[in-house]
Amino acid sequence: MSQLDHSLIAGLPQFQGMTSEELDHVLANARSQRIAKDTTIFEQEGEANSFFLLLDGHVRVVKSTPDGQQVIVRYISSGELLGIAHALGRTTYPASAVAAVDCVVLAWPSRLWSRFSAQYPAFGVGTYKTVGSRLQEAHTRVIEMSTEQVEQRVAHALLRLANQTGKKTAEGVLIDFPISRQDIAEMTGTTLHTVSRLLSAWETKGLVRSGRQKVTVVEPHKLFMLAEGRPKKD
Amino acid sequence: MSQLDHSLIAGLPQFQGMTSEELDHVLANARSQRIAKDTTIFEQEGEANSFFLLLDGHVRVVKSTPDGQQVIVRYISSGELLGIAHALGRTTYPASAVAAVDCVVLAWPSRLWSRFSAQYPAFGVGTYKTVGSRLQEAHTRVIEMSTEQVEQRVAHALLRLANQTGKKTAEGVLIDFPISRQDIAEMTGTTLHTVSRLLSAWETKGLVRSGRQKVTVVEPHKLFMLAEGRPKKD
DNA sequence: CGGGGCGTTGACAGATGTCAACGTGTGTGG
DNA sequence: CCACACACGTTGACATCTGTCAACGCCCCG
Numbered sequence: 280m281s282q283l284d285h286s287l288i289a290g291l292p293q294f295q296g297m298t299s300e301e302l303d304h305v306l307a308n309a310r311s312q313r314i315a316k317d318t319t320i321f322e323q324e325g326e327a328n329s330f331f332l333l334l335d336g337h338v339r340v341v342k343s344t345p346d347g348q349q350v351i352v353r354y355i356s357s358g359e360l361l362g363i364a365h366a367l368g369r370t371t372y373p374a375s376a377v378a379a380v381d382c383v384v385l386a387w388p389s390r391l392w393s394r395f396s397a398q399y400p401a402f403g404v405g406t407y408k409t410v411g412s413r414l415q416e417a418h419t420r421v422i423e424m425s426t427e428q429v430e431q432r433v434a435h436a437l438l439r440l441a442n443q444t445g446k447k448t449a450e451g452v453l454i455d456f457p458i459s460r461q462d463i464a465e466m467t468g469t470t471l472h473t474v475s476r477l478l479s480a481w482e483t484k485g486l487v488r489s490g491r492q493k494v495t496v497v498e499p500h501k502l503f504m505l506a507e508g509r510p511k512k513d
Numbered sequence: 514m515s516q517l518d519h520s521l522i523a524g525l526p527q528f529q530g531m532t533s534e535e536l537d538h539v540l541a542n543a544r545s546q547r548i549a550k551d552t553t554i555f556e557q558e559g560e561a562n563s564f565f566l567l568l569d570g571h572v573r574v575v576k577s578t579p580d581g582q583q584v585i586v587r588y589i590s591s592g593e594l595l596g597i598a599h600a601l602g603r604t605t606y607p608a609s610a611v612a613a614v615d616c617v618v619l620a621w622p623s624r625l626w627s628r629f630s631a632q633y634p635a636f637g638v639g640t641y642k643t644v645g646s647r648l649q650e651a652h653t654r655v656i657e658m659s660t661e662q663v664e665q666r667v668a669h670a671l672l673r674l675a676n677q678t679g680k681k682t683a684e685g686v687l688i689d690f691p692i693s694r695q696d697i698a699e700m701t702g703t704t705l706h707t708v709s710r711l712l713s714a715w716e717t718k719g720l721v722r723s724g725r726q727k728v729t730v731v732e733p734h735k736l737f738m739l740a741e742g743r744p745k746k747d
Numbered sequence: 748c749g750g751g752g753c754g755t756t757g758a759c760a761g762a763t764g765t766c767a768a769c770g771t772g773t774g775t776g777g
Numbered sequence: 778c779c780a781c782a783c784a785c786g787t788t789g790a791c792a793t794c795t796g797t798c799a800a801c802g803c804c805c806c807g
Contacts, residue, residue, distance in 0.1 A: 342652065348660045352652060367645035373652065407641050411601035414644060417651035418576065418586060418607065424658035425702030426582045429795065459753065468659030470796060475755060491753060491804070663763065693785065704764060709787060725772070725785060 283311060287334060287385070291358055293405035301399065309385040320362070320376040320384065327364035327372050329386045333357050336382025337444065337456040341465070342374045351465040353416070354379065354456075356444055359409075365392040366406055379456045424468055432467040433477050434506035437487070441496045450488055450495050457492035481505075517545060521568060521619070525592055527639035535633065543619040554596070554610040554618065561598035561606050563620045567591050570616030571678065571690040575699070576608045585699045587650070588613065588690075590678055593643075599626040600640055613690045658702055666701040667711050668740035671721070675730045684722055684729050691726035 283306040288294045294302065311334070314320055320331065323343060338355040352374050355361045361384075364372050387395075396403035423432050437454075445452035460471040460478070467474070478494070481487045486502050488495045496502060517540040522528045528536065545568070548554055554565065557577060572589040586608050589595045595618075598606050621629075630637035657666050671688075679686035694705040694712070701708070712728070715721045720736050722729045730736060 342656055344656060344660050350656050350659045352655070366641070367649060368642045369645075369649075373649060407600070407644070408602045410641070410644055410648060411603075414648045414651060415601060415603075415607060417648060417655060421586070421651060421654050421658065422576055422578060422584050424655065425584045425699075426578050460755095461753085465659075471754085472756090472797080473795060475753095476795095479755070489754095694787095695785085705786085706765080706788090707763060709785095710763095713787070723786095 283309065283385070288332065291332075291405075292408075293332075293360065293402050294399075295401040295405070297399060297401070305395070305399075306385075308391055309387050312384050312386055314378040314382040314384060316378055316381050318378050320378065320382075321372050323373065323375040324371050327362065327370055327389050330360065330362045330365065330389055330392060331376075331387075332385045333359055333361060334383040334385060336384075337379040338382060339377045339379045339462070340374050341377060349465050350468070351462060353413070354440070354444065360406060363392075363406060363410070365389050366410055379458075429467065429469045429473055430477055431506050433463060433469070433474060434502050436463060436466050437494060437496060438499065438502060438506060440494075441499065445496070448495065451497035452499060453493070453495045458494060459492050463494075516540075517543065517619070522566065525566075525639075526642075527566075527594065527636050528633075529635040529639070531633060531635070539629070539633075540619075542625055543621050546618050546620055548612040548616040548618060550612050550615050552612050554612065554616075555606050557607065557609040558605050561596065561604055561623050564594065564596045564599065564623055564626060565610075565621075566619040567593055567595060568617040568619060571613040572616060573611045573613045573696070574608050575611060583699050584702070585696060587647075588674070588678065594640060597626075597640060597644070599623050600644055613692075663701065663703045663707055664711055665740050667697060667703070667708060668736050670697060670700050671728065671730060672733065672736060672740060674728075675733065679730070682729065685731035686733060687727070687729045692728060693726050697728075 285299065285302045285306070288306070289297075289302060294305065297305070309332075314336070320338065321327070321329070323341075333355050335357050337357075338361060340352040340355060340361065342350050342352055344350075355376070361376055362372060364370065367373070396406070423435060427435070440454045440458070441452040444455055446455040447453075460474040463474045464471045478487060478489050481502070482489060484501075486496070486498045486505070488497055519533065519536045519540070522540070523531075523536060528539065531539070543566075548570070554572065555561070555563070557575075567589050569591050571591075572595060574586040574589060574595065576584050576586055578584075589610070595610055596606060598604065601607070630640070657669060661669070674688045674692070675686040678689055680689040681687075694708040697708045698705045712721060712723050715736070716723060718735075720730070720732045720739070722731055
């Protein structure tokens with residue numbers, strides 16, 4: 280395994296304040312791994328042998344119900360940790376992770392989790408902060424699912440994706456990984472049919488432009504209005 | 514302020530492994546407080562000046578949307594921490610907490626949070642474990658909201674309440690604090706009308722007995738069947 | 748060039764919210 | 778101690794959102 284460079288992780292909150300030697304030590308225990316698009320990184324219920332840092336790409340975290348329905352829990356962007364089952368006190372992964380595009384990850388054996396947390400304060404603090412903010416996200420989502428109609432939920436979901444991973448283009452903000460109607464449906468608790476109808480309607484109104492596995496938000500502000508209030512007509 | 518007894522907190526995971534002096538120190542900084550039924554313990558968006566341990570009673574944690582709709586995030590039972598905004602890296606409470614019955618709580622100033630975590634390993638570990646398991650609960654709820662019909666969600670919610678706070682009676686398992694149709698609706702993202710209809714139907718089938726602010730699960734197993742599978746008729 | 752994955756659209760049905768009216772029992776104040 | 782008001786619960790009628798079923802078109806990629 281070739282030596283990995285500090286710059287890969289030096290800027291991330293979890294590794295803040297580490298000396299050069301400490302970064303070396305952390306990286307010496309990591310293995311870097313290329314993940315082809317649509318490959319599973321880890322599987323729900325599988326033994327949580329490793330935890331990961333996404334260096335490049337986008338990863339879809341998916342939970343499946345016993346009867347086979349899938350729900351997309353979140354998308355992970357580069358620089359984020361994933362597979363942190365041990366931070367939740369689990370020994371198996373609570374969900375599956377699939378590369379949405381070709382990805383590069385660093386992987387550490389899970390037993391290093393507690394060592395890192397104990398040894399490097401920033402690591403412990405940073406990751407628990409991550410868990411905390413994911414808890415808040417999850418609650419936000421529960422609130423949305425409880426109080427909003429499908430149209431508002433889909434609008435919110437698109438706006439979040441655009442903010443987190445959006446890429447400015449001439450037409451607007453492009454969600455920069457392939458995403459299907461089915462994917463959006465699994466994020467918002469609806470069906471691909473309803474998502475398709477909504478996107479078509481929005482396209483007519485000029486709010487978005489979308490095509491095969493591709494969505495661009497053209498009018499974020501107007502979409503936000505839709506996501507929030509409930510203007511009957513327009 | 515009278516001296517508080519070790520036995521109040523000695524058994525809880527967060528205070529495991531502390532010496533008698535340490536427990537004294539922790540309790541010396543706490544103030545114990547009676548909370549009358551329906552009183553607000555802390556308010557959403559309010560400054561998180563304190564964190565709490567529920568010694569006795571039941572507390573409803575509620576989030577309100579800007580337009581006034583409410584969602585019950587969870588019920589807290591005795592022995593659990595609440596108001597742990599600082600564990601999430603927040604300085605304001607993300608939700609409101611209301612006493613569902615007369616309660617007793619211990620309250621500590623929030624600035625002691627980081628001191629306790631640093632000083633008492635079990636406290637830090639225990640509370641992060643709490644956050645972790647709440648994250649998993651929240652995800653479970655997202656999955657349910659995404660994939661289940663209202664009837665299944667309400668059944669699941671009742672079963673959870675019965676498990677967490679149920680009291681065995683001659684008729685079955687009684688949820689041992691006052692809970693209205695409206696409350697159940699706010700837990701499951703539906704309306705009091707639908708909940709009322711469901712409970713009436715279940716009562717006819719002998720699965721539950723319910724009355725004013727009171728629900729008893731008579732046939733947990735059959736209710737579970739309903740919550741899981743989707744038997745068309747019966 | 749062809750097949751399969753993705754997307755679109757219409758018709759329809761069913762679950763659940765909305766609106767409205769009416770019980771009922773619990774607690775309070777006279 | 779009784780009466781009454783109000784919170785909580787029930788139920789029907791109806792509207793509507795959104796899922797289901799079905800058919801079809803269009804690209805991409807092999």
